[in-house]
Amino acid sequence: MTSLSDAVADRPAEPALFAGLVDDAAVFPPGNAPLAEAVRLHRIHRASRYAACVGPLLVPASAAPDLTGLLDGAALAVGVIGRPGTPASEVADAVALLRRIPGVEVAGVELGWTPDWRATDFGGLPRTLEVPRGSEQETAVADIAADASDSVVLQAKFRTGATETWAWPDEAELATFVRTAIDHDLGFKLTGGLHHVVRGTHDDQEQHGLLNVLAAVRWALNGEEVDELVPLLAERDPAVLVPQVTRMSAADAAIVRAFFTAYGCCEVTDPLGELTTLGLIQGA
Secondary structure (H helix, E strand, O other): OOOOOOOOOOOOOOHHHOOOOEEEOOOOOOOOOOHHHHHHHHHHHHOOOOHHHEEEEEEEHHHHHHHHOOOOOOOEEEEEEOOOOOOHHHHHHHHHHHHOOOOEEEEEEEEEOOOOHHHOOOOOOOEEEEOOOOOHHHHHHHHHHOOOOOOOOEEEEEEOOOEOOEOOOOHHHHHHHHHHHHHOOOOEEEEOOOOEOOOEEEOOEEEOEHHHHHHHHHHHHOOOOHHHHHHHHHOOOHHHHHHHHHOOOHHHHHHHHHHEEEEEEOOOHHHHHHHHHOOOOOOO
């Protein structure tokens, strides 16, 4: 197996491929950073050489009141998160509170998909709805896609990492989600477990790789079906994946990112550092 340092790219990837890709989920498991520390570190990320790759700070709806005492008026973009089961009204209340704070930009809201998700008005904010697995997933994706348009920012979210109540989805399950979202012309976000750029076993846990996902999305956009995407998502050699990424043109990067819009990571420097080691970006 080729090491990251031995798989260095002969040129960087298209910058648009990684622009705003990694949302800062520092306060969520397994990072569990205290909110004040997450805000401090997020400001460092936003001032760094890799700032262009970093999305908003993700904050649980329940933490919105605590955030109000940590800000000094300096600009801060946040995504307000309600895990599946969190009432939409609680997320809406958090949004209303944060919108009253000088300097805070609410970049979007994320909550679990339910058949009545349209009942809560978020004032035109981009919405990301976490879809279930199994037989309900295509129903949820199709339901979200029915309201998505150029003027209404809606997307699906799928959990790629394991939790106490969510078993790790294997390559076939992730490939099925990607294929389903693209077939419904729906953008999506991923969350959980994408700490590394290459598929592997880390701390005795199976984890998907960021480069695997980017390449699989590009292949899916070319029309490849689930069976063809599975080996790509299973690939553990960075020397195989790096050329898949560097061969993407600016147009390729734009269409890949139009579908795979972002993902949450509790330590953004983990994947960005590995991308730097591979020579795909500069500065982490």
